[in-house]
Amino acid sequence: MGKVATKEVLRFMTDCLKAAGAGPKPAELHAKLLFEADRMGHPSHGLNRLEMYVNDIISGACQPNNQPKLIKESPSTALVDGCNVLGSTASEFAMNIAIKKAKETGVGWVTVKGSNHHGMAGYWARLAALEGMIGMAFTNTSPLLAPTRSKKSALGTNPLSVVAPASKGEMFYLDMATTAVAVGKLEMQRRKGEPLPSGWAQGPDGKETLDPELAIKTSCLMPLGGGEKTSGYKGFGLAAVVELFSGISSGANYGHKIRPWSHSGSGGPANLGHCLVAVNPCCFAEGFGDRLADMIQHWRKLEPTDPKLPVMALGDKEKKAAKETDCNGTVSYVKQMIESAAALAKKLKVKPMEVKQC
Amino acid sequence: MGKVATKEVLRFMTDCLKAAGAGPKPAELHAKLLFEADRMGHPSHGLNRLEMYVNDIISGACQPNNQPKLIKESPSTALVDGCNVLGSTASEFAMNIAIKKAKETGVGWVTVKGSNHHGMAGYWARLAALEGMIGMAFTNTSPLLAPTRSKKSALGTNPLSVVAPASKGEMFYLDMATTAVAVGKLEMQRRKGEPLPSGWAQGPDGKETLDPELAIKTSCLMPLGGGEKTSGYKGFGLAAVVELFSGISSGANYGHKIRPWSHSGSGGPANLGHCLVAVNPCCFAEGFGDRLADMIQHWRKLEPTDPKLPVMALGDKEKKAAKETDCNGTVSYVKQMIESAAALAKKLKVKPMEVKQC
Numbered sequence: 001m002g003k004v005a006t007k008e009v010l011r012f013m014t015d016c017l018k019a020a021g022a023g024p025k026p027a028e029l030h031a032k033l034l035f036e037a038d039r040m041g042h043p044s045h046g047l048n049r050l051e052m053y054v055n056d057i058i059s060g061a062c063q064p065n066n067q068p069k070l071i072k073e074s075p076s077t078a079l080v081d082g083c084n085v086l087g088s089t090a091s092e093f094a095m096n097i098a099i100k101k102a103k104e105t106g107v108g109w110v111t112v113k114g115s116n117h118h119g120m121a122g123y124w125a126r127l128a129a130l131e132g133m134i135g136m137a138f139t140n141t142s143p144l145l146a147p148t149r150s151k152k153s154a155l156g157t158n159p160l161s162v163v164a165p166a167s168k169g170e171m172f173y174l175d176m177a178t179t180a181v182a183v184g185k186l187e188m189q190r191r192k193g194e195p196l197p198s199g200w201a202q203g204p205d206g207k208e209t210l211d212p213e214l215a216i217k218t219s220c221l222m223p224l225g226g227g228e229k230t231s232g233y234k235g236f237g238l239a240a241v242v243e244l245f246s247g248i249s250s251g252a253n254y255g256h257k258i259r260p261w262s263h264s265g266s267g268g269p270a271n272l273g274h275c276l277v278a279v280n281p282c283c284f285a286e287g288f289g290d291r292l293a294d295m296i297q298h299w300r301k302l303e304p305t306d307p308k309l310p311v312m313a314l315g316d317k318e319k320k321a322a323k324e325t326d327c328n329g330t331v332s333y334v335k336q337m338i339e340s341a342a343a344l345a346k347k348l349k350v351k352p353m354e355v356k357q358c
Numbered sequence: 359m360g361k362v363a364t365k366e367v368l369r370f371m372t373d374c375l376k377a378a379g380a381g382p383k384p385a386e387l388h389a390k391l392l393f394e395a396d397r398m399g400h401p402s403h404g405l406n407r408l409e410m411y412v413n414d415i416i417s418g419a420c421q422p423n424n425q426p427k428l429i430k431e432s433p434s435t436a437l438v439d440g441c442n443v444l445g446s447t448a449s450e451f452a453m454n455i456a457i458k459k460a461k462e463t464g465v466g467w468v469t470v471k472g473s474n475h476h477g478m479a480g481y482w483a484r485l486a487a488l489e490g491m492i493g494m495a496f497t498n499t500s501p502l503l504a505p506t507r508s509k510k511s512a513l514g515t516n517p518l519s520v521v522a523p524a525s526k527g528e529m530f531y532l533d534m535a536t537t538a539v540a541v542g543k544l545e546m547q548r549r550k551g552e553p554l555p556s557g558w559a560q561g562p563d564g565k566e567t568l569d570p571e572l573a574i575k576t577s578c579l580m581p582l583g584g585g586e587k588t589s590g591y592k593g594f595g596l597a598a599v600v601e602l603f604s605g606i607s608s609g610a611n612y613g614h615k616i617r618p619w620s621h622s623g624s625g626g627p628a629n630l631g632h633c634l635v636a637v638n639p640c641c642f643a644e645g646f647g648d649r650l651a652d653m654i655q656h657w658r659k660l661e662p663t664d665p666k667l668p669v670m671a672l673g674d675k676e677k678k679a680a681k682e683t684d685c686n687g688t689v690s691y692v693k694q695m696i697e698s699a700a701a702l703a704k705k706l707k708v709k710p711m712e713v714k715q716c
Contacts, residue, residue, distance in 0.1 A: 134602070148670075176595060291606045292606050295606065295614075
């Protein structure tokens with residue numbers, strides 16, 4: 001493990017994106033997005049992903065200095081063409097439109113085509129919550145999820161996020177892949193040398209496997225809910241809803257038509273679809289924030305099954321991680337990540353990330 | 359098992375609701391809602407539930423002849439007070455507003471307070487899909503779901519439904535509780551004398567139980583995803599999102615504040631909350647229906663893990679059940695249901711349901 005000052009993390013990621021070809025504005029926004037994932041305790045979506053974005057810029061699959069375009073709108077909706085920019089540039093552009101429309105009409109529902117991976121979905125939903133709105137973000141991703149009964153994948157991990165502001169300093173925060181787990185969790189089990197729990201992943205024969213090595217090689221995740229007996233078709237359904245809102249609505253690539261995403265940056269433009277939504281809770285009953293805070297605080301007071309494991313409200317884990325990061329002023333990375341970052345610095349000829357050994 | 363002509367099912371349910379005190383219009387709508395559940399192969403939400411609605415009318419907790427009121431609106435949103443009517447009356451009223459607004463502004467987002475159980479959520483989402491919209495329905499329900507790590511329940515089974523029209527006669531149809539399974543599935547395992555699969559339900563100690571008898575007695579379901587290791591907190595999060603859209607937004611009862619629902623009709627007005635949404639896909643990229651149909655048809659062609667179990671598109675199960683019901687012109691009910699209906703007929707002094715023995 002190595003610790004890196006938060007400012008240095010941001011500096012390094014911004015430099016790498018700029019060295020790859022991104023202008024200062026898209027590079028800074030994208031670095032901030034990745035840093036927030038590390039800050040909030042979701043390392044799979046942070047520095048860990050930097051090289052994949054860099055390679056997409058270098059290969060030309062992503063064109064970070066284009067401008068997203070608003071190509072169609074109604075009082076409460078918009079369709080945006082991301083023009084192959086970074087997913088962060090497209091998502092910020094789209095969410096700002098959604099927030100504006102929600103302030104005017106109560107709801108803003110914006111779909112995006114021609115985009116790239118937009119990182120941690122919760123970042124975008126939270127933009128709306130910081131403006132007093134219920135924020136939602138959906139995106140399709142490269143195929144990894146096997147529909148119930150299918151031997152192979154046909155949908156992405158298709159995350160969805162809902163974030164809402166509450167009274168008393170509370171915030172409702174949900175950001176989840178619609179697969180049972182993300183690929184990163186398979187890797188963690190492999191590192192620990194432990195078998196996978198049931199319901200996570202399929203082997204090449206289409207049957208559930210508990211072998212992390214085989215699961216990683218196969219790259220075929222089970223939907224939230226696992227197998228058919230435990231209602232995995234619901235997770236399949238949710239992944240499909242995310243696709244319905246993202247690629248199907250916006251005219252981007254969808255489902256089985258999306259390229260695999262790899263470290264090489266090959267495969268041409270991703271043409272991913274997103275959906276960014278803002279709903280103004282002031283349009284409904286007064287006291288929204290108070291009721292939401294009451295519900296959140298009720299959860300924390302519930303008697304736990306195991307006294308050592310208190311019940312957490314949604315978002316508590318992220319809140320705690322962010323607080324720790326801010327207190328320490330540093331982010332901790334595993335050795336492998338530090339080494340990858342050093343190699344990337346060398347490749348891009350940027351100043352290496354300054355690591356405080358510990 | 360006994361078979362009952364579809365018209366006779368509708369006649370009997372309408373008569374019972376009228377005998378309890380509902381006027382012809384709300385009785386007919388509610389009977390149609392229950393019949394559709396039986397028709398589409400979701401018997402837990404059909405005739406099986408009739409007595410609970412009847413008892414709520416008789417006890418005065420539900421006042422079926424009131425009129426729902428539009429109490430607040432913006433171009434794309436509305437807040438409706440159901441005034442204690444049947445959930446069907448309130449949901450039809452609200453969804454019609456949502457559809458109208460979606461035609462005008464692209465989106466209609468309507469929340470409802472002061473309502474009662476609105477049956478199969480998919481019925482309401484489908485109303486919008488029949489008008490060319492993406493339809494969504496959310497409702498809170500009486501507490502049955504234990505948040506991750508909690509010994510007791512604090513949210514309902516909180517179903518969500520998304521239905522969307524596609525080309526080539528296809529329709530995307532998802533209607534799911536955010537618990538791993540509904541209570542009806544525990545009852546089926548008990549009838550079959552089989553243990554529960556892992557991840558369905560908790561015992562009184564808050565730990566997972568495989569004993570259907572104990573699970574039914576405890577009435578504490580696990581969220582979609584099951585335990586913490588298999589990401590049950592995602593199902594908890596989804597149930598909470600449904601609550602956020604329903605009770606929290608509308609000012610109805612929410613989460614732990616909702617009365618238990620029982621056959622007795624006791625407990626006073628439920629004051630449940632719903633959320634009905636319509637989004638006009640014509641506001642986004644042309645070809646929505648074609649892309650959706652392509653995705654649906656792709657799923658059916660996927661190679662199945664078990665050749666005897668073909669991959670089904672979302673909604674195929676319901677479509678098949680509805681087709682069978684329509685072909686036969688009858689609905690089949692288990693003996694216990696037939697007997698309950700006969701007892702209800704006697705109690706309400708309505709003409710018993712005519713059953714074709716088989």
